[in-house]
Amino acid sequence: MKSIVILISGRGSNMVSLADAAANGSLPVRVASVLSSRPDAAGLAAAAARGIPARVVDHRRHADREAFDAALARAIDDCSPDLVVLAGFMRILSDGFVARYAGRLLNIHPSLLPAFPGLHTHRRALEAGVRLHGCTVHFVTPALDHGPIVIQAAVPVIDGDDKERLAARVLAQEHRIYRQAVRWFVEGRLAIVGGRVVLDMEQDGASGLISPRAVERR
Numbered sequence: 519m520k521s522i523v524i525l526i527s528g529r530g531s532n533m534v535s536l537a538d539a540a541a542n543g544s545l546p547v548r549v550a551s552v553l554s555s556r557p558d559a560a561g562l563a564a565a566a567a568r569g570i571p572a573r574v575v576d577h578r579r580h581a582d583r584e585a586f587d588a589a590l591a592r593a594i595d596d597c598s599p600d601l602v603v604l605a606g607f608m609r610i611l612s613d614g615f616v617a618r619y620a621g622r623l624l625n626i627h628p629s630l631l632p633a634f635p636g637l638h639t640h641r642r643a644l645e646a647g648v649r650l651h652g653c654t655v656h657f658v659t660p661a662l663d664h665g666p667i668v669i670q671a672a673v674p675v676i677d678g679d680d681k682e683r684l685a686a687r688v689l690a691q692e693h694r695i696y697r698q699a700v701r702w703f704v705e706g707r708l709a710i711v712g713g714r715v716v717l718d719m720e721q722d723g724a725s726g727l728i729s730p731r732a733v734e735r736r
């Protein structure tokens with residue numbers, strides 16, 4: 519079975535969603551380790567409660583980004599994962615780190631990229647008055663919140679929404695599409711062609727490659 523390492527910095531709800539799907543057999547992966555950039559991340563306890571090896575690679579204990587990224591890479595490589603999953607990981611990664619895991623490094627971002635890269639996406643979406651908001655899973659490239667898009671989910675912005683209500687609506691979709699993206703990856707169905715992600719449909723009895731659909735198969 520393919521294995522993943524999940525990188526977190528905080529609450530860890532995306533990590534929990536993936537770990538619980540792996541544990542109940544609905545997602546065919548082994549979560550080899552959870553790594554946190556912060557010692558106070560709530561997700562560490564959630565990982566421990568599930569019996570998942572969890573480690574802190576504290577960014578404040580490293581002199582610079584390169585030293586932190588090197589320590590992080592050592593912790594990841596100890597597990598030899600097939601895929602590295604960023605799930606609320608709040609550090610900007612060096613170009614060298616991104617290159618090391620090129621094609622096997624996924625991130626989730628709480629907006630419909632390329633709209634609203636960076637922080638405070640829900641507040642900015644409300645301020646902009648968009649009627650649709652959402653989330654994106656993408657392969658990581660050196661540019662922040664940029665890279666070939668695997669899957670997106672859209673949610674309506676409803677009159678009277680505040681950023682907490684909107685965030686909760688988006689988060690439910692984050693959990694759904696991240697499970698789907700990881701499933702596609704470990705099934706070997708994703709390829710990057712010309713900077714865009716294509717999904718191999720042969721396992722669905724179809725031939726050829728099409729753009730991923732926002733549909734969970736199981």
Ligand code: GRF
Nearest residue numbers: 529530531532606626627628
């Ligand atoms: C999510 O909204 C994710 O998209 C963003 O940070 C948040 C992390 O939430 N990058 P959690 O730690 O997975 O609960």
